[in-house]
Amino acid sequence: MTASLKLISHKLCPYVQRAVIALKEKGVPFERIDIDLANKPDWFLKLSPLGKVPVLVVTTTDKGEVALFESNVICEYIEDTQEGAKLHPVDALERAEHRAWMEFGSAILGDLWGLETTTDPATFETKRQALAAKFARVEVALGDDPYFAGDAFSLVDAVFAPIFRYFDLFDELTELGIFTDLPKVRAWRAELAKRPSVRSAVGADYPQLLRAFLVRHDAHLLKLAA
The missing domain is CATH 1.20.1050.10 (Glutathione S-transferase Yfyf (Class Pi); Chain A, domain 2)
Structure with a gap:
């Protein structure tokens, strides 16, 4: 399954940084879109049930657009689906x-x-x-x-x-x-x-x-x- 990745972000958010670091460690191409959390756009609120960043929008040919929220969930998904250095122990x-x-x-x-x-x-x-x-x-x-x-x-x-x-x-x-x-x-x-x-x-x-x-x-x- 090939997927394009879009990370909805905020410039100061430490949780966003987790996801960015994981993506960069894997060498995965992604688009980053920074938003103003004090003035959240409507399109973002439709994607994020909690109204928080990060949100990783995964677009695939079979499932279309899927929005993942919560930084640890996003990091686990990156680890499970992307090649490159392993970021979790095997045991x-x-x-x-x-x-x-x-x-x-x-x-x-x-x-x-x-x-x-x-x-x-x-x-x-x-x-x-x-x-x-x-x-x-x-x-x-x-x-x-x-x-x-x-x-x-x-x-x-x-x-x-x-x-x-x-x-x-x-x-x-x-x-x-x-x-x-x-x-x-x-x-x-x-x-x-x-x-x-x-x-x-x-x-x-x-x-x-x-x-x-x-x-x-x-x-x-x-x-x-x-």
Whole structure:
């Protein structure tokens, strides 16, 4: 089955970045369409039951246009249907373990959302501590290899790379202390930042857009920088 792929995206969305990274790791051609989530077009709302990105529109000769939503579902579909480097372990138990860590990455993003949008110092500190605790768990799970599970890049790496990207800007603003005592996490972060698929998952304007997002939310994070 041959299919054309169209990824409906938003320039800042970390969940979109997962799908972009997976597609690039597989070397799959796709069309990316960025939308404004504050002014969602009608055609997008018809495609996305949850009104969220990413949505992968798969067009085939036999089924026509099918819209897949939820980033992990999209990544699994890419893994199951596209040739190229395997992004999931072959062993069923290891694969399930990787899926669990992908969900853990989503939980980290939940805390990150609170960290970057809150105006309240107490809430900010609660989220900072929650992130530190979660990354401490990640530290224990990591080995001494460059990626999450060894020398091979996986979907877990695709999930965590967009998380670390936030801290490229946060580190310019203030010292959060989240990775201070986590040498394996720091090494993993540095390795992921070098990956071409990770680097090209966002546009050159990403840092400016993220900073503007913080300004719009009157984020406490910016007050720490001041």
